[in-house]
Amino acid sequence: MTGGKDDKGVDLDIKDAIEGHQRFLREFERDRAFYETLATSKQTPRLLWIGCADSRVVPSQITNAEPGELFEIRNIANVVPPAGSGDAAVGAAIEYGVGHLGIDDIVVCGHTGCGGIAALLEGTPDGHLGRWVAYTQPAHKLIAAARVPEAERMTATVQAHVQFQLDNLLTYPLVREGVAAGTLNIHGWIYDMERGALIAYDSISGEWRGLADMAVPEGV
Numbered sequence: 001m002t003g004g005k006d007d008k009g010v011d012l013d014i015k016d017a018i019e020g021h022q023r024f025l026r027e028f029e030r031d032r033a034f035y036e037t038l039a040t041s042k043q044t045p046r047l048l049w050i051g052c053a054d055s056r057v058v059p060s061q062i063t064n065a066e067p068g069e070l071f072e073i074r075n076i077a078n079v080v081p082p083a084g085s086g087d088a089a090v091g092a093a094i095e096y097g098v099g100h101l102g103i104d105d106i107v108v109c110g111h112t113g114c115g116g117i118a119a120l121l122e123g124t125p126d127g128h129l130g131r132w133v134a135y136t137q138p139a140h141k142l143i144a145a146a147r148v149p150e151a152e153r154m155t156a157t158v159q160a161h162v163q164f165q166l167d168n169l170l171t172y173p174l175v176r177e178g179v180a181a182g183t184l185n186i187h188g189w190i191y192d193m194e195r196g197a198l199i200a201y202d203s204i205s206g207e208w209r210g211l212a213d214m215a216v217p218e219g220v
């Protein structure tokens with residue numbers, strides 16, 4: 001965000017986007033066959049990714065995914081409003097992704113340094129923002145009650161918030177039934193911006209572990 005203009009009066013932020021798009025078009029021409037296949041076949045993404053809108057946390061970059069591989073929902077603080085809470089955007093994407101596209105893995109991914117989580121620590125915003133970040137309240141309450149030391153409070157709240165969103169996912173009948181039947185898996189992850197690493201919640205041990213250390217089946 002520079003607010004500046006070039007000598008022809010074009011906004012510099014838009015100029016950057018135009019130049020970026022021109023570079024993309026050259027790449028598109030080089031990979032024309034790949035993009036043609038994408039355009040002419042039904043999408044078959046392998047993950048439903050529910051992540052934060054934060055511009056620094058780019059799902060396809062941190063998972064090295066190609067176009068067509070991630071079906072994404074991004075909003076402030078990677079919130080999954082409980083079914084029946086009045087928000088239709090997340091529920092609609094869950095129903096479409098799981099019900100119509102047949103996705104069998106859902107990832108809820110938080111991240112360190114999340115402004116959406118920090119918002120309630122810095123005061124209560126008003127308007128739409130205030131109503132939205134109220135969804136992070138359960139995690140704040142839990143961590144406050146647990147008397148977590150100040151230095152660990154933010155990360156602990158980010159982690160607790162992801163766990164609450166996994167619970168909220170189960171309020172959607174399609175998710176609950178899929179998980180019960182063993183045809184759908186839900187995963188809680190956090191992207192550590194300082195290290196570039198993903199950590200994953202292990203619901204059996206209750207611990208968070210580095211995703212990179214987890215065994216990947218042979219040949220995958």
Ligand SMILES: [Zn+2]
Pocket residue numbers: 052053054076077078111113114115116117
């Ligand atoms: Zn965030």
